[in-house]
Amino acid sequence: MALHPQSILETLKSIRYPGTKEDIVARGMIDDIQIDGNKVHLSLLSGKANDPFIKSIVKAAEQLLARTFGDGIDIRGNITVKTRQAAPVETAPPLPQVKNILAVASGKGGVGKSTVSANLAVALARLGYRVGLLDADIHGPSIPKMFGEEDARPFLETIAGREWMMPVEKHGVKLMSIGFFVDKNEALVWRGTLAGNALKQLITEVYWGELDYLLLDLPPGTSDIHLTLVQTLAITGAVVVTTPQAVALADAAKAISMFTGEKVNVPVLGLVENMAWFTPAELPENKYYLFGKDGGKRLAAERNIALLGEIPLVAAICEGGDAGMPIAAADGVTGLAFSNLAQQVVAAVRYRNTHLEATARVKVAHR
DSSP states (O other): OOOSHHHHHHHHTTOBOTTSSOBTTTTTOEEEEEEETTEEEEEEEESSTTOTTHHHHHHHHHHHHHHHHGGGOBOTTOEEEEESSOOOOOOSOSOTTEEEEEEEEESSTTSOHHHHHHHHHHHHHHTTOOEEEEEOOSSSOOHHHHTTOTTOOOOEEEETTEEEEOOEEETTEEEEEGGGTSOTTSOOOOOHHHHHHHHHHHHHSBOOOSEEEEEEEOOSSOOHHHHHHHHHOOOOEEEEEEOSSHHHHHHHHHHHHHHHSTTTOOOEEEEEEEEEEEOOTTOTTOOBOTTOSSHHHHHHHHTTOOEEEEEEEOHHHHHHHHTTOOGGGSOSHHHHHHHHHHHHHHHHHHHHHHHSOOOOOOOOOOO
């Protein structure tokens, strides 16, 4: 294929902007093409500063052009990116149609926070509430797998003159995750700023519509992602997930302190003790406390917060998550545990909204 601007444009038409049906040429992202012998300088135009997808687009363009033109093109390292204009400063809180925003957090990984998030969302939907679930774990998204939607790709729709990403819907829950836009087999190695910008896009550029509850499945621990969320959203309250183990309880206490600290000031609705006991399928009435007993109850009492629920360690819960079928979507004893948790969360939110002032977004002073 001859090397000239038109052939390059035709080649680049096969690269789509993530989350849209438009290719980067139709989207107006090709700003300039300069050809000097076999050396090509390509300038891309990004619509927003710190676009989290622009690096993957540059990489895709380099690989595609090199594959198409072979030794006849020198393109690697010759693609630059310009920004049309700085994004406007957000003045009003986003998501005005969402009544309650709940952060589901944990002090450490491995306690089943995402499992609790997924099943709590489904259980709330089964109670008749309008529910959304945002996978805020940018570096380790798991919600697509837990809902059996790893191959789903959200599409764009124009509503009221603006383009919106439309969430994936499953089991009555609206879902959004960075996992819908990246290769499920590749690790996301992003700096904090890039991850934060990606998360902001998933919040402000998704058409969530009217929701009673938007659940945020946070990454474990405390990080830049947590700060981004409390700066972007007025979070109604936090649900902290732990296991009965002492190390998990110590980290859960840190998570509680983070939310209730003076700078963040997000009410903690309560604690969920996951893997509270083991119950064999053949002995459903038996309880074996493999990781200790009543640790969550003691921590809740120490911090003067509610113990919202105790979730048993049952193989069906893990199997349901691996198979893309949250256990709360089915009737049964285990699903009932999440239904009871959902009812406790609803009551805790109602009490919080009745007795406390609305949460304010965290403001950061720039020096």
